[in-house]
Amino acid sequence: MADSDIARILRSDGPALSGDLLLKLQESGLSAEAARKRLSRGSADVAKLKGLVFPKGARFFYHVDDFGSERYWAALVDAIDVASPAYSAAIGALRAHGGIVPRQYFPIVSGAPIRQRKQIGSDTVLSRLTAVGLLEELVIHDVAYVSLGANGWFGGPISGWKNRLFVQEIMLLAVADWARKLSMVSFNSVAIRNLDGELPKFGTHAFDLCGPSYLQPMVRRGSGGGPKPGFLVCDAFVGEIDEAGVASFLRKCETS
Structure with a gap:
C-alpha cells in the first residue's frame, strides 16, 4: 500500500x-x-x-x-463515547441540560472531580473539549456559561435554558425541604448550588445538593469511635434523561 x-x-x-x-x-x-x-x-x-x-x-x-463537517463531529463524539468516559460523561450531561449551563456549575455537570489524583479534573475536561471545538465558553449578561459547540452539530439553537435553570432551583429547594422534614440530613447543613458561593461537595466532587446524614444505615464509626455521617447528594435534571445524560452523576458516585 x-x-x-x-x-x-x-x-x-x-x-x-x-x-x-x-x-x-x-x-x-x-x-x-x-x-x-x-x-x-x-x-x-x-x-x-x-x-x-x-x-x-x-x-x-x-x-x-x-x-468541521458533520461526519467529522459525529466520528469524534463516537470516538470519545467509546474510548474516553471522562469526556463522554461531560458531553452527555451537558446535552441532558439542554446544551448550556453556567460556567460555575460545570464541575457539577462534568462528572469529573475538582481535583483528584489519577483522575482528569473538571477544569481539564473543559479546557480540552473547548480546545477541540466540542464546547464553547461565552458570557451572557455578565454571567459565564459553557455550551455545546461543534458548529451546531449537536442540534438547533439552544432555547429554554433560563426556564430550565429556574425549575431546577425550585426542585433543589423542594428536595432540601423534604430531606430536612424526614430527618434524612442534618437540618442546617444542607448545601445547594449557587452562582456566587462555593459549590456543595462530597469528597472531591461537586453536586447540586449535598448534606450530611446521620440515619442509622449511613453512619460509620471513626477511628476514635465517634460517628461519621453518610451524605445525601443530588443533581437536578429537567425533562427526559438517557443513559448518557446520567453517566456523569454515576461516575461521581463511583469515584467519590
Whole structure:
C-alpha cells in the first residue's frame, strides 16, 4: 500500500482512532509493525486531532477535507463515547441540560472531580473539549456559561435554558425541604448550588445538593469511635434523561 492509501481509507470510511486505522492497515496485508510505521509517517492529506489525547496514547485521525463537517463531529463524539468516559460523561450531561449551563456549575455537570489524583479534573475536561471545538465558553449578561459547540452539530439553537435553570432551583429547594422534614440530613447543613458561593461537595466532587446524614444505615464509626455521617447528594435534571445524560452523576458516585 502507498502512503496515500491512509488518506483513501479516511476519505472512504471517515475519521477514526489510530487503533482502528491500524487494524484496517493490517487487514490490507501489512504487519503490525509496518502498519504502525506507515501511520506514524502520515500523509499530506491526513491530520490528527490536537488538544485531546485518548487513553493508551490513541489519536484521532481524519482527512483534511472532513475537518468541521458533520461526519467529522459525529466520528469524534463516537470516538470519545467509546474510548474516553471522562469526556463522554461531560458531553452527555451537558446535552441532558439542554446544551448550556453556567460556567460555575460545570464541575457539577462534568462528572469529573475538582481535583483528584489519577483522575482528569473538571477544569481539564473543559479546557480540552473547548480546545477541540466540542464546547464553547461565552458570557451572557455578565454571567459565564459553557455550551455545546461543534458548529451546531449537536442540534438547533439552544432555547429554554433560563426556564430550565429556574425549575431546577425550585426542585433543589423542594428536595432540601423534604430531606430536612424526614430527618434524612442534618437540618442546617444542607448545601445547594449557587452562582456566587462555593459549590456543595462530597469528597472531591461537586453536586447540586449535598448534606450530611446521620440515619442509622449511613453512619460509620471513626477511628476514635465517634460517628461519621453518610451524605445525601443530588443533581437536578429537567425533562427526559438517557443513559448518557446520567453517566456523569454515576461516575461521581463511583469515584467519590
